[in-house]
Amino acid sequence: MGGVTSAASSPASGSFPLSASVPASASGPSVPSVLGLAPVVPVVVLADAADAVPLARALVAGGLSAIEVTLRTPAALDAIRAIADEVPDAVVGAGTLLNPEQVAAARAAGARFLVSPGWSPRLLGALRDSGLPFLPGVSTASEVVTLLDEGITELKFFPAEAAGGTAYLKSLAAPLPQARFCPTGGITLASAPKYLALPNVGCVGGTWMLPADALAAKDWARIERLAHEAAALRD
C-alpha cells in the first residue's frame, strides 16, 4: 500500500502554477492510507448526533469499521466527536469537506481521515497540512494528472457511476497506473465487486447499507446485517 504520499513528494518546482498556491505539508512521518483502511466505507448522513454511537456500533459489529460522516448536516461534527470518544473500534472520518475551515473543525472533532467530493487549491492545501490521510475527489483524467503532479496518488472517484463507472477507471489505469481510487456515488452491493476487482481501486464508498427508512426507525440490527453483507465483499 503506497499510503498517502502527498507529504512525501513535493511538486517539481515550477511544474504547475498550483504549486504556488498549495502550501507544502509539514514534514513528518507518513500517514496511513485511507484506501488501506477497509474495502467498503459507509458514507453516513446524520440528522441527529444522538444516532451516531449506536449507528457506528452497528457498522463496526457488521464488520465496517472505517466510517465516513459527511459534513452535510449540523449534527455531523458532534457525531464525529461522539464516535471518536465512544466507539474505539471505529475509525471515523469526515466527508463532504469543502473548505479549510471544515477541515480544521473535522480534525478538532476527532476525524482520523478526510474525504472531499472535489478539490480546490485552498482545500487541497488544508488537507495536506492536516497531517491526516485524505482523499480528494476527482472525476476526470486531467484532475488525476494534476494531483499526481502534486504527489497525491490516492483519490476519491466521484460521482463514480455517473462519471463513467468501472469502464472509466479501467481506461485511467492504462496511462495512470500510479493513481488509486475509492469510487463513491451510486455504488450498490451488486456493483461494488466489479469496482473492487479493478487494480486501481482500493475501496469503495457508499450508502447502500444505510437505508433512510432503517435510519429513521433506528433499526440498528438491520444496518448491522447490511454492513455484514457489505463487509463480506472483501472475501
Ligand SMILES: O=C(O)C(=O)C[C@H](O)[C@H](O)COP(=O)(O)O
Ligand atoms: O458527500 C460527499 O462528500 C460525497 O461525495 C457524496 C457521497 O459520496 C455520495 O453521496 C455517496 O452516496 P451514494 O451515491 O448513495 O452511494
